[in-house]
Amino acid sequence: MRIPCPYCGPRDSSEFAYHGDAAPRRPAVGNAAAMADYVYLRANPAGPMEELWYHAQGCRSWLVVTRDTRDHAISNARLAATRSPA
Amino acid sequence: MTSHRLASGGLIDRATPIGFSFDGRPLTGHAGDTLASALVANGIRLVGRSFKYHRPRGIVSAGPEEPNALVEKGRGPRREPNTRATTIELHPGLDAASQNRWPSLAFDIQAIAQFAAPILGAGFYYKTFMWPAALWERLYEPAIRRAAGLGRLSGAADPDAYEKAHAFCDLLVIGAGPAGLAAALTAGRAGARVILVDQDFRLGGRLLCERVEVDAMPGPVWAGEVEAELKSLSNVRILTRTSAFGLYDGEVGAVERLTDHLPVTPAGEARQRLWTLVPKRILLAAGAIERPIVFGGNDRPGVMLASAMRTYVERYAALPGRQVALFTTTDDGWQTAASFARAGSPLAAIIDARREVPEAVRALAGDVPVFLGARVLDAIGGQSLRAIDIVGDHGRRRLAVDGLAVSGGFNPDLALTTHLGHKPVWSDERAAFIPGDLPANVAVAGAAAGRFTLAAALADGARLGAEAAREAGHTPAETPAFRAGDEPCAVAPLFHVEGGRGKAFVDLQNDVTDSDVALAAREGFVSVEHLKRYTTLGMATDQGRTSSVNGLAILAALTGRTIPETGTTRARPPHVPVAIGALAGLHRGRDFKPTRLTPAHGWAKEQGAIFVESGPWLRAQWFPKAGETDWLQSVTREVEAVRAGVGICDVSTLGKIALSGPDVGTFLDRVYANTFSTLPVGKVRYGLMLREDGFVMDDGTTARLGPDEWVMSTTTANAGKVMQHLAFCHQVLWPELDVQMVSVTEQWAQFAVAGPRSRDLLEALFGPEADVSDAALPYLGCTTLALGPTRARLFRISFSGERAYEIAVPAGYGDALARALMAAGRDLGVTPYGTEALAVMRIEKGHVAGAELNGQTVARDLGLGRMLSKKKDYVGRLMAERAALNEASRPTLVGLKPTVAGVRLRSGAHVLPLGVPPTAEHDQGYVTSTAYSPTLGSWIALALVANGPARHGEEVRIHDPVRSGDVVATIVSPVFVDPEGARLHG
Numbered sequence A: 001m002r003i004p005c006p007y008c009g010p011r012d013s014s015e016f017a018y019h020g021d022a023a024p025r026r027p028a029v030g031n032a033a034a035m036a037d038y039v040y041l042r043a044n045p046a047g048p049m050e051e052l053w054y055h056a057q058g059c060r061s062w063l064v065v066t067r068d069t070r071d072h073a074i075s076n077a078r079l080a081a082t083r084s085p086a
Numbered sequence B: 001m002t003s004h005r006l007a008s009g010g011l012i013d014r015a016t017p018i019g020f021s022f023d024g025r026p027l028t029g030h031a032g033d034t035l036a037s038a039l040v041a042n043g044i045r046l047v048g049r050s051f052k053y054h055r056p057r058g059i060v061s062a063g064p065e066e067p068n069a070l071v072e073k074g075r076g077p078r079r080e081p082n083t084r085a086t087t088i089e090l091h092p093g094l095d096a097a098s099q100n101r102w103p104s105l106a107f108d109i110q111a112i113a114q115f116a117a118p119i120l121g122a123g124f125y126y127k128t129f130m131w132p133a134a135l136w137e138r139l140y141e142p143a144i145r146r147a148a149g150l151g152r153l154s155g156a157a158d159p160d161a162y163e164k165a166h167a168f169c170d171l172l173v174i175g176a177g178p179a180g181l182a183a184a185l186t187a188g189r190a191g192a193r194v195i196l197v198d199q200d201f202r203l204g205g206r207l208l209c210e211r212v213e214v215d216a217m218p219g220p221v222w223a224g225e226v227e228a229e230l231k232s233l234s235n236v237r238i239l240t241r242t243s244a245f246g247l248y249d250g251e252v253g254a255v256e257r258l259t260d261h262l263p264v265t266p267a268g269e270a271r272q273r274l275w276t277l278v279p280k281r282i283l284l285a286a287g288a289i290e291r292p293i294v295f296g297g298n299d300r301p302g303v304m305l306a307s308a309m310r311t312y313v314e315r316y317a318a319l320p321g322r323q324v325a326l327f328t329t330t331d332d333g334w335q336t337a338a339s340f341a342r343a344g345s346p347l348a349a350i351i352d353a354r355r356e357v358p359e360a361v362r363a364l365a366g367d368v369p370v371f372l373g374a375r376v377l378d379a380i381g382g383q384s385l386r387a388i389d390i391v392g393d394h395g396r397r398r399l400a401v402d403g404l405a406v407s408g409g410f411n412p413d414l415a416l417t418t419h420l421g422h423k424p425v426w427s428d429e430r431a432a433f434i435p436g437d438l439p440a441n442v443a444v445a446g447a448a449a450g451r452f453t454l455a456a457a458l459a460d461g462a463r464l465g466a467e468a469a470r471e472a473g474h475t476p477a478e479t480p481a482f483r484a485g486d487e488p489c490a491v492a493p494l495f496h497v498e499g500g501r502g503k504a505f506v507d508l509q510n511d512v513t514d515s516d517v518a519l520a521a522r523e524g525f526v527s528v529e530h531l532k533r534y535t536t537l538g539m540a541t542d543q544g545r546t547s548s549v550n551g552l553a554i555l556a557a558l559t560g561r562t563i564p565e566t567g568t569t570r571a572r573p574p575h576v577p578v579a580i581g582a583l584a585g586l587h588r589g590r591d592f593k594p595t596r597l598t599p600a601h602g603w604a605k606e607q608g609a610i611f612v613e614s615g616p617w618l619r620a621q622w623f624p625k626a627g628e629t630d631w632l633q634s635v636t637r638e639v640e641a642v643r644a645g646v647g648i649c650d651v652s653t654l655g656k657i658a659l660s661g662p663d664v665g666t667f668l669d670r671v672y673a674n675t676f677s678t679l680p681v682g683k684v685r686y687g688l689m690l691r692e693d694g695f696v697m698d699d700g701t702t703a704r705l706g707p708d709e710w711v712m713s714t715t716t717a718n719a720g721k722v723m724q725h726l727a728f729c730h731q732v733l734w735p736e737l738d739v740q741m742v743s744v745t746e747q748w749a750q751f752a753v754a755g756p757r758s759r760d761l762l763e764a765l766f767g768p769e770a771d772v773s774d775a776a777l778p779y780l781g782c783t784t785l786a787l788g789p790t791r792a793r794l795f796r797i798s799f800s801g802e803r804a805y806e807i808a809v810p811a812g813y814g815d816a817l818a819r820a821l822m823a824a825g826r827d828l829g830v831t832p833y834g835t836e837a838l839a840v841m842r843i844e845k846g847h848v849a850g851a852e853l854n855g856q857t858v859a860r861d862l863g864l865g866r867m868l869s870k871k872k873d874y875v876g877r878l879m880a881e882r883a884a885l886n887e888a889s890r891p892t893l894v895g896l897k898p899t900v901a902g903v904r905l906r907s908g909a910h911v912l913p914l915g916v917p918p919t920a921e922h923d924q925g926y927v928t929s930t931a932y933s934p935t936l937g938s939w940i941a942l943a944l945v946a947n948g949p950a951r952h953g954e955e956v957r958i959h960d961p962v963r964s965g966d967v968v969a970t971i972v973s974p975v976f977v978d979p980e981g982a983r984l985h986g
């Protein structure tokens, strides 16, 4: 699988570390229940999903990658740092 | 034995004879032969014994689909089992042996298995060896493995080297037959970057095996001209002897056999190269594989695919038989009759299952007895075919033959297109699966697409090659129109002839018969996936190339369904067997992963250090001195030297992360559990880092070198993880903070200088102008000082509990620093110490390390609960506050001392109350770290024990059933040495 890093171009997925679902956002001033959801609750969709990947052996950017969990087709990859705040 | 080599023709080099051996028998072939063609030319029929029944078997095919002719190639550690004779390029000294026979191929004692066949049917193993399960490992499996063998592994390490490579292209063409060559040429001429791979050692595919013309040139000549032109194009790369074995997401795996065709791999060269090919588009032009017909005795040596027979005659000038009959249901089969006629050995008979065959097709055979609407019921013979029984409008009759060519239609080689889950569709017209839904960027051309004529293959290739070039931004000149024939290729499906007396094999390699399929259907295994697993049909190393469709068709007929209703099984990579060595490449043994050496490694080696692996690093474990007989003696000396004087220890492997920017203080407050924003410049603080779920992730010190300049240290093991975590916290959680960070672990060499005389050593090192007094550099202070040509960072921190410093210099000065420290400390008796002494001293001081930071401990468990700030939000705070993580009954850090001096404690042992049976319900914790403490003269340990801090003074049982240890120890404070910290301050 190849991931199009905005800095490095399309690179082999072995250069990246996988983090998982990008949807949960850390509660700003958390109550314990919201934090527990953030830490433990994950959706498991069959279809396009936004995920966090870390270009560990490249530019060390965290990316939000849109990957279809059914066929690994990647439709988008952008820098996590430029995402709008939760 | 008379030669079966024809007097003329073929693509072999008659001027270059090649000596080789088969089962120890010296034989001769020619350059351009495969092992199989050389065996055919030498008249050798019997090449192996079958997997389950040990039936005699001969060569069936002329390519990678071969199910029978598997041999052991090579000798000694280079012996490679299960290699297909049909794909082994003949080379001088080739030493091949048949497999799965004992004591010899002609007389195989286990062939008796075929007479036990009724009990060896489908599911035999499942039914017979079900119970008792305990016997599997010791009895059933070894016995089955002995009887049902493939080749033998050498059992020795593979002496050859393998390598890996990546390549990128606009168009990857898989298969260099007519379609592939036309595509590569068209796209290559247009300027597209093309990679053309073919498993053969010569380009041309079917052009080499048949008597056809392209552009009025004989097939091999045309292929040669195209090859020459492709080689002149710098944008085209040709990989011969290369098998594309897997289609992955955006990548194709291929293995290139670099030296398998040479007598020995030249020194320094790799035997095989594993390619990761990254194409923009893929054109699969892998051709089609002929399908046998299932009838009685269809495994007798001498029964061969018609196209394979033709290949042996046309390409290798080798005659597979002198009295050969053809059993066909296709027009194409008749081309084999034409080849035999041209070779001066006309067929003995043609049996065509069809009642009507076009005149143009019939004309191919010449004057040969033809039986239309007839079938072969049985092939008769033992180690070689002697006769066939046919049935038809003429009734039954027996024909004496020594060979039978079989043509049941063609299966497009579509396996690669199914690797990502896409399925082919059944075409009644072509009696074959043809491409259906295809993966993105994959196209299929020629016979692989079910377009079986030469003209169609060439047109497909040219059209799809041009399309790929255009898509890559090139403008092809007009698409070339190659002139070739549209030879007849009609087929009337016939998969199975019922009513024969002999065993009728569907899967030759796994010995699956038509009655096995019928049994599976009777027992309810009517899904193809179940059929496959129950009977093992199609599960051999040939991946069912010649068997899957027949099995499917027989199952469909038995269950009254059509083939599309019955389904198709999915192929998975690798499409051809790939040596594990090729997948490993250079990552073998010590090179499995990189070995990291500290800048002062050479110095430590000179000192006689014993090294230990610490993650990827090699670290000095201890430094034995002359006369010391065991490690404990050396380590004890090192500890005593540090506690009494001064020692130095290489700590360069600790992770180091440089942080800069105005918001670093704020950032550190959020990633550490304790507060850092208040840390003054010139100070160091111990920090505890949690995961978001509240458990401890790592610990270390962070120093503030300037207002906006900080440096963090992490444990050796977690250096990468912490870097990734910090990047996550910054980029994902708080991108608004003005912070920059970079790993500088490899940029700095760092030494601990520890012991009551450590300041004296630093004074000697830095000279009189530098101020390293306690006033200038108190405990937990840091500074930067000139040292020789560079500047050193000096941190007053301690892991040993003694007055201690860590000194860091740019990595290039690391070796010089070690030597300078030794020189400066000579009069003080400076002692280098390793990780063992480091560990002993930290256990004596009760400092936690990797064994306690094990991912299952929270700060409170480690006695560090007071470090958790109540004043700020930080990663892990809320989850760490969960009630269950704060119960006193959780295993919590304590020290342990055996009640009897000299008794050893061991890590991993369990802590139990005295006087209870050692069962899980009484388990109260476990020992994490142990050491012999020279300071106390006793073994000591750190442990995590329920209610630990409240139980100091209590005696407990330390139970170690694995190593038969059972010791009584007293729970004590984890700080064994200097609990007041007086030594730290000197």
Ligand SMILES: [Zn+2]
Binding pocket: A005, A006, A007, A008, A009, A055, A058, A059, A060, A061
């Ligand atoms: Zn990148």
